[in-house]
Amino acid sequence: MFRKSDATWYTLMALPGLILLILFTFVPLFYSVIAFQKFNPALGIRNSPWVGLDNFLLLFRIPDSRTVFFNTLFIATMKIIFLQLVAIVFALLLNEVRLATVKRSVQTMVYLPHFLSWVILAGILRSILARDGLVNDFLGIFGVGPVYFLGNPTVFPWVLIGSEVWKEFGFEAIVYLAALTAINPTLYEVAELDGAGRWQKMWYISIPGIAPTIILLASLSLGNVLNAGFDQIFNLYSPIVYSTGDIIDTYVYRVGLVQGQYSLGTAVGLLKTVISLILIAISYYLASRYANYRIF
Amino acid sequence: MVASKKLSDRIVDWLIMVFLVALGVSTLLPLVNTLAVSLSNKAAVSAGQVNLWPVGFNLDAYNYIVQDTRFWRAFGVSVQRVLLGGALNFILAVITAFPLSREAKEFPLRNVIMWLFVFGMILNVGLVPWFLTIDNYGLLDTIWALVLPGAVPIWNVIILMNYFRGIPKELDEAARIDGANPWQVLWHIYLPTSLPALATITLFSIVGHWNSFFDGLILMNNPDNYPLQTYIQQLVIAERSVLHGGQAQLMAKLSNATLNAAKLFVAMIPILLIYPFLQRYFIRGITLGSVKE
Numbered sequence: 001m002f003r004k005s006d007a008t009w010y011t012l013m014a015l016p017g018l019i020l021l022i023l024f025t026f027v028p029l030f031y032s033v034i035a036f037q038k039f040n041p042a043l044g045i046r047n048s049p050w051v052g053l054d055n056f057l058l059l060f061r062i063p064d065s066r067t068v069f070f071n072t073l074f075i076a077t078m079k080i081i082f083l084q085l086v087a088i089v090f091a092l093l094l095n096e097v098r099l100a101t102v103k104r105s106v107q108t109m110v111y112l113p114h115f116l117s118w119v120i121l122a123g124i125l126r127s128i129l130a131r132d133g134l135v136n137d138f139l140g141i142f143g144v145g146p147v148y149f150l151g152n153p154t155v156f157p158w159v160l161i162g163s164e165v166w167k168e169f170g171f172e173a174i175v176y177l178a179a180l181t182a183i184n185p186t187l188y189e190v191a192e193l194d195g196a197g198r199w200q201k202m203w204y205i206s207i208p209g210i211a212p213t214i215i216l217l218a219s220l221s222l223g224n225v226l227n228a229g230f231d232q233i234f235n236l237y238s239p240i241v242y243s244t245g246d247i248i249d250t251y252v253y254r255v256g257l258v259q260g261q262y263s264l265g266t267a268v269g270l271l272k273t274v275i276s277l278i279l280i281a282i283s284y285y286l287a288s289r290y291a292n293y294r295i296f
Numbered sequence: 297m298v299a300s301k302k303l304s305d306r307i308v309d310w311l312i313m314v315f316l317v318a319l320g321v322s323t324l325l326p327l328v329n330t331l332a333v334s335l336s337n338k339a340a341v342s343a344g345q346v347n348l349w350p351v352g353f354n355l356d357a358y359n360y361i362v363q364d365t366r367f368w369r370a371f372g373v374s375v376q377r378v379l380l381g382g383a384l385n386f387i388l389a390v391i392t393a394f395p396l397s398r399e400a401k402e403f404p405l406r407n408v409i410m411w412l413f414v415f416g417m418i419l420n421v422g423l424v425p426w427f428l429t430i431d432n433y434g435l436l437d438t439i440w441a442l443v444l445p446g447a448v449p450i451w452n453v454i455i456l457m458n459y460f461r462g463i464p465k466e467l468d469e470a471a472r473i474d475g476a477n478p479w480q481v482l483w484h485i486y487l488p489t490s491l492p493a494l495a496t497i498t499l500f501s502i503v504g505h506w507n508s509f510f511d512g513l514i515l516m517n518n519p520d521n522y523p524l525q526t527y528i529q530q531l532v533i534a535e536r537s538v539l540h541g542g543q544a545q546l547m548a549k550l551s552n553a554t555l556n557a558a559k560l561f562v563a564m565i566p567i568l569l570i571y572p573f574l575q576r577y578f579i580r581g582i583t584l585g586s587v588k589e
Contacts, residue, residue: 009478010395010403017392017448018409024429024445025416031425090319096312108575109320112327115567115574117507119525123532123560124326127333127553132344134329166323174578198308223418231510235533249423256424257514269422280418 035267055267064251065268072247075157075228079164080221086169088214091176092206096198110170118167122235125163126150156241160233175217176210183209216291223280226272248272327564334358334558341553357558367559369520370527373439373512377523378505381443385501386494389452394482396453397460417450427514441515442508442523449504452497459493460486496577499570506566524563532556 035055037048059065090110097103113121128134129149139145149159187205196204230249237245248268256265287293328348333341337352345351361367396413400406426445435441467485476484487494512526522530535552567574 006478007403007405010398011405013391013478013482014395014405014409017388017453018412020388020444020448021413021416023433024426024447025419025421028421028425028429029419031428032422034425034428090316093312093316096309097316098309099313102313102317106316106320110323111575111578112571113323115503115507115571116564117509117525119507119509119529119533120560120563121326123528123556124330126533127557128326128329134326134347137344137347170323198305234510235529252423256422257427262424262428265424266422269424273420273422276420277418284418 032266032270032273034263035270037263039263039266041262051263055263056271058264059267059271064246067243068246068248068251071157071244072226072228072249075160075233075245075247076225078157078161079229080224082161082165083168083172084214084217084221086165087172088176088210090169091173091180091210092202094173094177095180095206096202107170110173112170113167114171116167118229118231118235121163121167122232125159125236129159150236150238151240153241153244156237156245160229160236160245163236164229164232175213179210179213180206212291216287216293219283219286219290220293222283222286223276225279226276330557330560334554334561336554338554357554358562360555361558361562366520367524367527367562370522370524373521374506374524376439377442377508378502380439381446381505382498382501384443384447385449385452386498388448389456389497390482390487390494392448393453393456393460394478394486397457413448413450413453430515436515437517437521439521442511443505445511446504449497449501452500455497456490456493459490463489492577495573499574499577502570503567503574528559528563532560 031045034045034048036050036052037045038051038054039045039048094103094106097106130136131146131148135149136146139147147155149155183205187209188201191201191205226248228247228249230247230253233245233247234250234253237250249272252265252268252272255261255268284293325348329346332348332350333346334357335350335353335355336346337354337356340346340351392413395403396406396410398406430436430441430445435444463486467489468481471481471485507525508523509525509529512521512523513529516522516526519527519530
């Protein structure tokens with residue numbers, strides 16, 4: 001059934017995508033060599049002087065680098081943990097609801113924020129988290145506050161984690177809901193005959209049923225521990241909270257593009273690229289090993 | 297005994313439902329607050345009286361936006377990038393996914409190209425070299441800077457490729473016997489049978505293009521070329537981040553609060569309009585994306 005000419009067709013079809021991939025992903029990779037230069041835009045890559053590892057050595061000396069690295073790790077890890085926890089609990093509770101209309105309405109409500117941009121959501125958060133905003137009004141009822149959510153370095157990371165959970169928990173729960181529907185209903189029926197109650201069924205059937213999914217998502221999330229969420233933080237942070245809220249990506253933007261220290265910015269970025277690549281490779285390995293996951 | 301257990305069970309059922317509905321509603325409260333602020337009068341907003349219901353209902357902010365040419369110019373740029381970028385994403389996803397869905401014996405380069413794309417997907421190219429590359433191509437301040445760098449949506453390619461692989465080979469082979477070439481097979485067999493997957497990836501790219509702000513910010517030097525999200529980011533966020541300057545700016549911001557809320561809300565409307573479709577297709581997209589073998 002195969003013809004020789006088929007391969008030519010397939011090559012022609014794949015070609016445009018391949019060219020764009022080279023132009024916008026692999027060419028920038030070669031531009032990363034400026035991490036080893038003292039790059040001067042006027043001289044270009046060819047004529048800028050080479051400095052070896054100077055930019056990286058500088059990087060390890062600046063105290064900012066450590067702060068930024070640990071902020072990234074902390075915020076990203078906490079987001080992963082809390083997001084998955086809330087999503088799992090939400091999915092388990094939603095799975096208990098038998099009224100289809102209630103189930104669907106709740107889903108419609110909680111999925112919505114996922115589709116809105118961080119620009120819009122940050123605009124909203126800045127207003128409701130203000131000193132006289134909705135949240136402080138609410139806390140005021142209990143005599144708490146006002147809390148400076150966006151101006152207090154101790155509170156700020158938790159605002160990031162909390163708002164990430166708000167935006168994404170519904171969407172994250174979809175995978176768990178799908179896993180829950182895949183559980184064989186006879187398991188529940190047999191457990192009922194044996195006198196198992198709601199929580200026992202949840203503990204002994206539902207949770208083990210979604211365990212492979214939990215393992216899968218935990219493995220895949222390893223690749224994301226250096227992605228603390230640029231769009232969100234960029235739109236919510238300010239110099240007051242840099243000590244706890246500045247992450248690698250926002251740092252690269254300010255140093256590399258705003259201050260024009262191209263080489264330093266590239267060095268930070270390259271370090272992140274390499275570490276991320278290793279982490280993602282490990283995460284895919286773990287996911288395929290322990291959860292039988294293949295992306296293609 | 298049995299009856300009382302049933303009763304307590306039903307109470308727990310209700311408690312769970314009440315809790316979930318409350319959770320769902322509170323998820324939306326921030327959005328309701330924004331809508332209420334946009335419809336209130338400035339004095340009430342400045343006094344912090346508006347929570348979930350408009351105080352001094354009026355449409356002034358929306359009237360202002362209707363006449364705001366800069367807002368609509370940015371809106372136009374966004375529409376342009378959604379149409380152009382969405383079309384490019386669609387075409388490239390289809391013509392890339394199809395050859396990659398073939399077996400290696402039909403298309404010898406298949407595995408090499410697949411690995412290149414996967415490598416490209418997990419490679420997190422640094423911001424600075426990425427910017428310098430696009431600058432070097434002379435794309436800054438053109439619409440192409442917003443649509444070409446992300447023109448091959450690799451994740452969508454994988455979703456579509458997996459979908460194509462699930463279509464029975466018999467259809468394909470029947471067409472081949474009738475003398476169809478691969479292009480005709482794609483066009484007459486695979487596209488018509490893949491409509492749900494195509495809808496899913498199209499919605500993904502529409503939402504992605506509509507919501508992007510950062511590429512607009514760094515790749516457009518002229519604010520006239522900003523897409524809507526970048527325009528709003530500059531207006532609402534960047535302006536507010538200098539708020540710590542002093543009281544005068546605070547007052548200026550407060551009188552702008554209504555207008556900003558209205559702009560945020562108008563920027564949300566396109567997403568709200570396609571939300572029913574999003575909900576229908578994205579669950580499928582998620583499950584398609586995590587195909588297990």
